[in-house]
Amino acid sequence: MVIDQQKCLLMARTCACFSLRRASRLVSQAFDRALKPSGLRITQFSVLSAYHMSGDLGISKMSRGLGMDRTTLSRNLKLLAQKGLITLEPAEDRREQRVKVTQKGAQAFEQAVPYWEQAQQKVISTLGDEKWAAMQQDLRALAAGAK
Amino acid sequence: MVIDQQKCLLMARTCACFSLRRASRLVSQAFDRALKPSGLRITQFSVLSAYHMSGDLGISKMSRGLGMDRTTLSRNLKLLAQKGLITLEPAEDRREQRVKVTQKGAQAFEQAVPYWEQAQQKVISTLGDEKWAAMQQDLRALAAGAK
DNA sequence: GGATGATATGAGTATATACACTCAATTTAG
């Protein structure tokens, strides 16, 4: 049962997961570089953005909405809290934690937006708006189908 | 300079980096679940596959080929070496490390292939072959453009 | 109204990722 070279080559080139991870790595690096002056990483920017937009979700619910593991989001939030960009407070349902974006957090986010826009523009322009829109949709489909 | 809710929403939905990371996370989870019986993670499978195919590349060269950071690949390889799936030996150019896939490594890889095929099939079938082929190409373009 | 199942979270552990800094070996310029 030996796997030949050809098949290996094919596998490396066509593996859906590898292609996605590779693109994700490289695009993330580009965004992190662009965001550097803001002091935020792209993950932190995304999480901050999500809570800026709808801050009244518990960690689990938000993690489902974002397609992140609950514990991953939890640890990302801990970092943001350490930086003073959010606060974590108990909710009425005492199992839940409420996330509030602090003034400092809102400021950091807003100052980061132009850098994000620049990176976003650059990355998307590689494909053009049309192809990007299609990919956006297909990425959603893949993510949904992976569950 | 307040960023309004609408704009936030738009950002979260359209951020290229977030979309990619999200899809990457969820698809990776699916592949890792599928590969679980093999004892390999998808990253380890990918790296093993790459060296199975062309084992005579130093770490830096291989990392460039795979679109991975050199130190990331280096640490991934250390794990594979700990598991006895590869060995690291100095090359003629004494700066380089040569990676050899061991018998055990080749076996582990080959035994994992069917699980990989199953996951690959499942993920791709979400889009269909045609859309997947297009996405594959566009992901490459994005990755290339991000540098 | 207390047992039971569902839900929310945290902690421990392991892996993946990459930047900055450093050192060693090689190559190249003069």
Place this chain on the structure above:
DNA sequence: CTAAATTGAGTGTATATACTCATATCATCC
């Protein structure tokens, strides 16, 4: 042939990711 530039790799540090296990709270159903 030597000094400088390049190249290959390791370490320290920080972040991102997710699985498993444990715990606390809530909702619900007799």
